[in-house]
Amino acid sequence: MRFADPVQAPGGYRRHLKIALLVVAWSLVVAAAAEFLSIAYQKYTHLDAGSYGMFWTRREWLWTHIGGGLLTIVLGALQFLPRIRRGYPRLHRWMGRSFLSGMLLACVGAVGLILTSPAPAAIRIAFAATALAWLVTAFLGYRAIRRGQVGTHRRWMIGCYLVTLAPVTFRAMIRIPGMMEIASPMVMIPTLLWLSWAVPLLVYGMGVALLERTRSRLAPRGRRVDVARAMGVDSA
Numbered sequence: 156m157r158f159a160d161p162v163q164a165p166g167g168y169r170r171h172l173k174i175a176l177l178v179v180a181w182s183l184v185v186a187a188a189a190e191f192l193s194i195a196y197q198k199y200t201h202l203d204a205g206s207y208g209m210f211w212t213r214r215e216w217l218w219t220h221i222g223g224g225l226l227t228i229v230l231g232a233l234q235f236l237p238r239i240r241r242g243y244p245r246l247h248r249w250m251g252r253s254f255l256s257g258m259l260l261a262c263v264g265a266v267g268l269i270l271t272s273p274a275p276a277a278i279r280i281a282f283a284a285t286a287l288a289w290l291v292t293a294f295l296g297y298r299a300i301r302r303g304q305v306g307t308h309r310r311w312m313i314g315c316y317l318v319t320l321a322p323v324t325f326r327a328m329i330r331i332p333g334m335m336e337i338a339s340p341m342v343m344i345p346t347l348l349w350l351s352w353a354v355p356l357l358v359y360g361m362g363v364a365l366l367e368r369t370r371s372r373l374a375p376r377g378r379r380v381d382v383a384r385a386m387g388v389d390s391a
């Protein structure tokens with residue numbers, strides 16, 4: 156008697172596990188992003204100096220930044236839904252273009268905020284580095300799709316979305332008990348700003364490299380690693 160190969164079986168448990176893990180990861184990201192946005196909404200819909208704090212005198216930059224940022228968080232999450240990506244490719248393209256426009260708008264706002272910020276240089280440099288990482292990952296993802304490199308496009312756009320989520324990750328990190336007691340806020344804030352996008356990018360990059368190695372080892376035996384596709388390592 157032969158049992159179905161769980162790696163190859165199309166409806167095998169690996170496939171179900173992969174889908175379940177992706178759904179859980181996606182839902183966690185959406186919940187964290189929704190919480191971040193709802194806090195910002197509650198804070199900045201009260202048009203008074205008390206609610207805006209240090210942003211009151213530069214609220215136009217903040218609105219520009221949040222408007223663009225909101226677009227990127229929402230559209231970016233939708234771009235990962237396979238039903239939209241595969242079933243409505245034109246919609247996927249238009250949402251992609253709107254994502255990039257939102258990102259550019261958010262970056263214009265970020266530059267305005269950085270230039271007018273009373274924060275120490277270390278914090279402003281950390282924000283500027285985040286903006287640069289955002290622009291570079293988006294540019295590489297865009298260039299890849301213009302060259303027809305679908306797998307490379309997917310990898311860079313996943314990276315770009317990880318950078319998009321930097322403020323959400325930053326908020327999650329400062330809530331870790333004891334985190335802000337490691338050093339003074341003047342050290343912890345810029346450090347965590349860097350880590351909020353560098354760590355997710357590094358972990359993702361290492362995951363992709365590991366899956367590529369596993370796949371190339373299994374490939375001669377005709378096996379496939381399902382999760383590789385979801386991480387954007389199925390093609391060039």
Ligand code: HEM
Pocket residue numbers: 195198220221222223224225227228261265268269272273274282283285286287289318319320321322
């Ligand atoms: C990933 C690239 C991003 C960069 C470089 C960036 C940069 C900045 C900067 C420089 C500030 C002002 C900080 C200060 O003056 O102390 C700021 C604040 C803010 N940003 Fe971003 N940001 C990014 C992404 C986003 C996204 C995607 C959103 C989503 C809407 C967002 C929402 C906010 C909000 C709500 C604030 C006000 C501070 C707060 O209430 O927490 N940012 N950001």
